[in-house]
Amino acid sequence: MLGIVLDLVIIASLIALAIQVVSGASLFRGIIHFIVMGLTLALAWARLGAPDLAMAEAAIGAGVTGALMMVAYRRLVEITPDHNPSRTGSRSRLALPIAVGAGGLVGLLGLGATLSDPEPGLAGLAVLEALQDEALGNPITGVLLLYRGLDTLLEIAVLLTAFLAAVAVTRREDLDYSITTRDPHTPLVGALLAIIVPLTVLVSVHLLKAGSHDPGGAFQAGAVLAACGVLLVLTSRVSASSQSRPLIGLGIVAGLISFSLIGLAAMLRGEPPMALPGMWAVYFIETAMMLSIALTLVLLFAGTESLRRNQHG
């Protein structure tokens, strides 16, 4: 009973927040409401029993997108200081009926889905059965790497493509000065970094390792590591550079290359492509993917193709 009340409160706040995100009076309000919506969404995933998604929402929402929007907002204010970034323009009269109609349709579909098919799909059951024999205790990691290896590989390739496209269109000199926080050299920032940076690295490795038997895995761990990088960029410990570095280039493609090579090597042994030789391969690929995902997200955040370390006295 209380559970249903809880769910209804979450649903109602999500809808109210979503309305504020798209139709709030100012851009900044929209950003804050979006951040709060991310928190509520994590609670919704938790209630649905999907800790993997809650984890991804927490890492991406709290670590990367919120800061990205804040920095973009600041940039916007700097470009046009006189312009009040409130939303102007009239709203179409059709907006409300369309929104209500779309919401009703989604509700109807959800209702139909919950009423019609209480049995889990046969394919899902077969996969769960087969995964019992593997050493991977977390079915999500198992499906991502053992059954959907090609899809996961293509996801990494999509991330790389997005990065290349972003590098092709960014002008770095515009971004550099507006991305850092105001006083990056106050002692408080240094103390914060001394605590947070080792902790994020530790937690991302923990999530990566947990991914083989519990919720977690390369994507969540990569997002946490990326948040650590974003923190370093924001505090100008690391900043954009146009000089390309072989180590960074290698890090960006590490996930794609190691996954492809290990997947193709299976064909030499006469097995189907993307068959993994054992648990060591799972851990190796997951680690390489984590590094690539983290590095790509940080570079996308900084809007640059390479990074350099700043010296601080």
Next chain:
Amino acid sequence: MIDVALPAIVLFLLLNLVAGMIRVYRGPTLADRMLAALLFSTTTVASLLILAEWMAIPALRNVALLFVMLASILSLAFTGLPDRHDDEAGDS
């Protein structure tokens, strides 16, 4: 007893969140909205920890850990914003 108490606590925390949304909505300064959002992050962490116990999903504690760790990023990104009131039309 504990099966009723835990969801009741989560519900109480959620209602706190809803009450806090009024501050986010009304402002009036950017810092007010930002502080309220950061406070939400703390409330969400508390709710997640209790949900982890109630729903018996220990992995939710990891989610709570992530929120605690990453909350500082938002405040750092925020402190670069220029000082100005969020004086948009139609407010208050």
